[in-house]
Amino acid sequence: MNNKEKLTQHISQQFNQDLEAVRSNFLAMGGLVEQQVLDAMKALVDVNVELAEAVIKNDSRINRMEIEVDEELMRIMALRHPAASDLRLVVAIGKSVTDLERIGDEAFKIARATVALYKEGESPRGYAEARSISARVSEMLHDVLDAFARFDAKAAFEVMKADSYIDREYEAAMRSLITYMMEDPRSISRILNVMNVLRSLERVGDHARNIAEQLIYMVQGIEARHTDYDEIERRLSQI
């Protein structure tokens, strides 16, 4: 091996290490965000204000991680000029890290609603719906991060499809809570707190779906945003 080859190999190893490091930091951030959503929901269901406050406090860690991941991506783009699938990885992580941070914001909001419900008194309804949607949304988030770790575009497509189910469950839950509000107007303020939790969960599902779309693009170069499921399925089946 001559010097130039050694240098090229060295550069390329360093490059792969940088990409691997940023992907690993992105996934670590994903793990923390996932835990925040689980803790926020546990705090809500157990009426555990200490846990809710821990979630609120932890949010700044997620914010810092977002900035760190973006800085690493910037450094990689400036110094290493990634191309083809490496560039798609950089772009997909750059978009997805924003979604992770916003999921963190929703966990923060759920924790804040938990504190409000502790002060105002529990809502007479909505916990069963929140638990059910939360279980599905947490699964979506877990699955999309797992798919990210495995570069699995087909698993990402399953996450996209799961989001439609959540949207329907969310709409049904909202309708039943509106009916309950009308029957018992004194509960309005407390039920609105639970509605905010449901809305946050629904948004976590949207963000998980956004990450899934980026993952499909990253792995297969297929634009999954604003695209029919049939079209995505057809293109994924051709690979």
Next chain:
Amino acid sequence: MNNKEKLTQHISQQFNQDLEAVRSNFLAMGGLVEQQVLDAMKALVDVNVELAEAVIKNDSRINRMEIEVDEELMRIMALRHPAASDLRLVVAIGKSVTDLERIGDEAFKIARATVALYKEGESPRGYAEARSISARVSEMLHDVLDAFARFDAKAAFEVMKADSYIDREYEAAMRSLITYMMEDPRSISRILNVMNVLRSLERVGDHARNIAEQLIYMVQGIEARHTDYDEIERRLSQI
């Protein structure tokens, strides 16, 4: 001028043209998104279902523009390896185009709420609040796009500060609507529709703020996300 110089100049002119083109397409998309928010609010206030339906239909144009801008950015990164402030421009547009598309989604939701209110009957309250918040939010959006066109980081910082004002106005409006709901439970469903409009407007403000943060980063290299106003102000004043 020798051939190499000519080639370098040619490449650099082409590069600047590409950057200029993507910035101009981003701003054109911003103009359309701004119009969508204005039209959605006009449709709400005038109970104009045709206009609301036009907003709903237009949303797919915004979605296409998002994908086009991202494709252009990808091409620039793959072929031209932008560095320093050019790279920051590419990254800032890549983040901000997502916010523009989400603002488009909020205009879509306002238009959908308008159709629902037309079917269910108008809400007895909330229009004055929606009009007031909408005027401020539209101004923020206009100002941040204008600042983007002029590379004006200080104007972007003013947009960030305006968002805090909107958050307070939004909270006050929600509280007064909750009180009204309790007084007149038959209005709950219609008031919830107006609450959804207020929430969409508040989110438009958040997205305009995100774009402002990206703009400050693009022009001055200052990280404005998750950063105290005093710190941003101090750093902007040193420039």
